[in-house]
Amino acid sequence: MNLVDCKSALKTLNSGLPIIFPTDTLPAIGCLPKFSNIIYKFKKRDRNKPLILMGSEYKHLIDYVHESAKKDYENIASKYWPGALTIVVPASEKQTVNLTSNDLTIGLRIPNSCIAKSLLRETGPLLTSSANISGFKGSITAEGIALDFPSVKIYGPIPWEKSSGKASTIIFWKKSGNWRLIREGEVLVKELH
Template sequence: MNLVDCKTALKTLNSGLPIIFPTDTLPAIGCLPKFSNIIYEFKKRDRNKPLILMGSELKQLIDYVHESAKEDCENIASKYWPGALTMVIPASEKQTAILTSNDLTLGLRIPNSLIAQSLIRETGPLLTSSANISGFTGSITVEGITLDFPSLNILGPIPWEKISGKASTIIVWKKSGDWRIIREGEVLVRELY
């Protein structure tokens, strides 16, 4: 098990490798946006499936949001973040270089995890996915994740704070005031406004 602290995790990320870290829902594999291809390689993930950009607070993510969706994004964020809600929004024209989607959208989330937030506060936003090999159910324990990703660094300390084991809810922005739920998950979104 390659357990590391935040300082070593930052060095790993800057070298182009991903790290594993806890979130409030499922453990994540994350990398700096310029190295997004590495997650697809480690997870054996279909490159047509986008990644989620995680931040530690809204001000880290808001510049990635297209002007047309900013007000709605801020409104939903104020109610559900930090938490297990992922918003899929149109990306800012200035930020398209980091996109992993084919439709100029970006999934954004701020996890309700002190460890994840502390890491991302230091690194800046990270492109992420759940820490599992694509097509297989992943483990929520450090020991289980080590079996899937024996060469990757895992952010400590352990034991990690509580992980629900349930995926985040995903909503997609269609137009001003119009959101759609595309995956029911940890957060029950009864009303979007």
């Protein structure tokens, strides 16, 4: 298993390669936004499926949110983050180079994981997906994930803190004050219409 500490993780990310790290839901594979193609390659993921941008706090992600959705984003983010909620909003015009969606939206999340947040404080936001080969159920342990991704570095120390093993709730911003549920998870959002 290729275990790395924070300094080695930064070096790996800056070289264009992904790392695997724990979150409060499922382990993630992540990379710096400018290297998003690498996750699709390692996961064998359909390029039409967008990735999620994770950060250590919601203020670090606000520049990715289009002006029209900022007020609603801040309202939801301040209530439900950190946690198992992914918020899909229109992307800021300044950040379209980091998009992996075809509809100019971006999925954002702040995990409720001390290890993930400490890593993200050092790296800045990372584009992420669950650490599994697309179409297959992945492991939730570092040892199991290392079998699927033998060449990808894994953020330590291990064992990782306990996670839920369930995917996050995903909500989509439709218009001011109006959210739609995309995927049900642990978090119940009472602002949905």
